[in-house]
Amino acid sequence: MDRRSGTRLPWHLLPDNAAVGDGGRLTIAGCDTVELAREFGTPVFAYDEGHLRARCREAVTAFGPAATYATKAFLCRAMARLAAEEGMGLDVASGGELHVCLSAGVPPERLVFHGNNKSLSELRRAREVGVGRTVVDSFDELARLEALHGEDGRTPAVLLRITPGVKAETHEYIATGHDDSKFGFTVSSGAAAEAVEKAKASPAVELVGIHAHIGSQVFRAESFSAAVEVLGRFANPLGLPELVVGGGLGVPYVEGEEAPTITQWARVLRSAAAEAGITAEIGVEPGRSITAAAAVTLYTVGTIKDLPGIRTYLSVDGGMSDNPRPVLYGSGYEAFLPRSVTADRNRTVRIVGKHCESGDLLVRDARVPADVMVGDVLATPVTGAYGHSMGSNYNKILRPPVVFCRDGDARLVVRRETDDDLLLTDLG
Numbered sequence: 001m002d003r004r005s006g007t008r009l010p011w012h013l014l015p016d017n018a019a020v021g022d023g024g025r026l027t028i029a030g031c032d033t034v035e036l037a038r039e040f041g042t043p044v045f046a047y048d049e050g051h052l053r054a055r056c057r058e059a060v061t062a063f064g065p066a067a068t069y070a071t072k073a074f075l076c077r078a079m080a081r082l083a084a085e086e087g088m089g090l091d092v093a094s095g096g097e098l099h100v101c102l103s104a105g106v107p108p109e110r111l112v113f114h115g116n117n118k119s120l121s122e123l124r125r126a127r128e129v130g131v132g133r134t135v136v137d138s139f140d141e142l143a144r145l146e147a148l149h150g151e152d153g154r155t156p157a158v159l160l161r162i163t164p165g166v167k168a169e170t171h172e173y174i175a176t177g178h179d180d181s182k183f184g185f186t187v188s189s190g191a192a193a194e195a196v197e198k199a200k201a202s203p204a205v206e207l208v209g210i211h212a213h214i215g216s217q218v219f220r221a222e223s224f225s226a227a228v229e230v231l232g233r234f235a236n237p238l239g240l241p242e243l244v245v246g247g248g249l250g251v252p253y254v255e256g257e258e259a260p261t262i263t264q265w266a267r268v269l270r271s272a273a274a275e276a277g278i279t280a281e282i283g284v285e286p287g288r289s290i291t292a293a294a295a296v297t298l299y300t301v302g303t304i305k306d307l308p309g310i311r312t313y314l315s316v317d318g319g320m321s322d323n324p325r326p327v328l329y330g331s332g333y334e335a336f337l338p339r340s341v342t343a344d345r346n347r348t349v350r351i352v353g354k355h356c357e358s359g360d361l362l363v364r365d366a367r368v369p370a371d372v373m374v375g376d377v378l379a380t381p382v383t384g385a386y387g388h389s390m391g392s393n394y395n396k397i398l399r400p401p402v403v404f405c406r407d408g409d410a411r412l413v414v415r416r417e418t419d420d421d422l423l424l425t426d427l428g
C-alpha cells in the first residue's frame, strides 16, 4: 500500500450533472452509476447528455453557426443529432464519418469535409449529397476536384488548409500546425500562396476561406494567438469571408491540470483576431472540449495482483481497446470507485486492461480507495473524447455500449457488440 496521504477525486473532472447520491454513490444526471453498470454491463461509456448539450450551446453562443463539432472525438448518430440540434455544424474527416452523420439526418450543408487524403469516391459522395464546405488539403486533391468537376459540373465551396508554422505545446502525434506536417499547404514554403492562386483560377472550386488547425489538447491560449497572427498575415490580403482556426482546446484529465473554457478560448481568439486586423468570420472545430468531460467509463475490477515491493496490478474488463490514449500518448487519467465517489484514494495501483499485452495500461499510478476489491465497479473520468472513437476489437474484445443519461433516464444509444458482430465481415 502506498503511504502518500489520500486525496479525493477532483470534482471538476466529472460531468456537469454529476452528484453524490445514496450511500455516497456517483450519479450522473440522476442516474446511479453503480446501477448503470449493473443494467448495461461493463465496460460502458456513460455520458451526461446535458453536459454535451451545454458545451455545444456554449460554442454556438461564442462563435455562432461557425462553431463546428469535430466528430472524430466521439461519433454516433445520437451525438451527431445532438450537435446539429444545438446549432453546430459537423466536421467529418472520412467517408465513414460522413455516412454516420448523413444517416443521423444531419443536413448535408451543415457538414465540413476534412482529410489529408480524401479519395475520389469520398469526394464524389460529398459532392453528390452537397456537403457545405470541403477543406482542401493538397494539390492532388485540387486535381481530383477538377476531374470531378469535369464529371458533374459542380463547384463546391472550399477552404484551403494551411500549416502556419506554429508549434503547439502538445504531444508530437497531435501537433499539426508546424511545418513538418502531413497536413495542409505550408505557408513558409510558398505552397499555401500557390494553392490560393490555383484555387482562385480554377472553375472547379469556389474559394471561400482559409483553415488551420495547430494541434490538439492545447492548454496555452498563447499558442492559438500565435497561430491567429500568422493566419491573419496570410489571409487578410486575400479578403476571403471565412477563417477557421480548427479545434484543439485542451481539457484537464488529471489533478492539477487546467484549461480555458470554450468561452475564454473565444475571447482569446477574438482579441487575437482583432489585433491581427482580421475581418473574416472566425470559425472553430472543437471536439475534445465538447465531449471529453461529459463521460466516464465504468469497468469491473476482475483481479488484484499484489507484488510485494514492486506494485499492485488491478485488472479491469476493458483496456486499450476502449481507451488507447494512455498507450498511444502516455496520457494520464484518474480513477475512482463510483460506490464511494468522494472517498479518499490512499492506495496506489496500476490499472491495466485485459489484453494480451504488457503495455495494455489505463492508469500508470492510479490512486484508489484502499478498500477496492474484486467485483467493484471502477471508473475513469474524462473519457468522452477519443476513447469510443479510437476503440478497437483487439483480442476480439467486444466494443462497449454508450449510454446517454438525462433527468434520471439512461438511454442506450450504442449497444454492446456481440460475438456475432465479430463475424459480420468475416466470409469464412
Ligand code: LLP
Residues within 6 Å of the ligand: 070, 072, 073, 091, 114, 174, 213, 215, 216, 217, 246, 247, 248, 249, 285, 286, 287, 288, 289, 325, 329, 385, 386, 390
Ligand atoms: N479540426 C481538425 C482539422 C482536426 O484535425 C481536429 C483533431 C479537430 C478539429 C478537433 O480537435 P480537438 O478539439 O478534439 O482537439 N486522438 C488524439 C487527438 C487527435 C486530434 C486530431 N484532430 C487524442 O486522443 O488526443
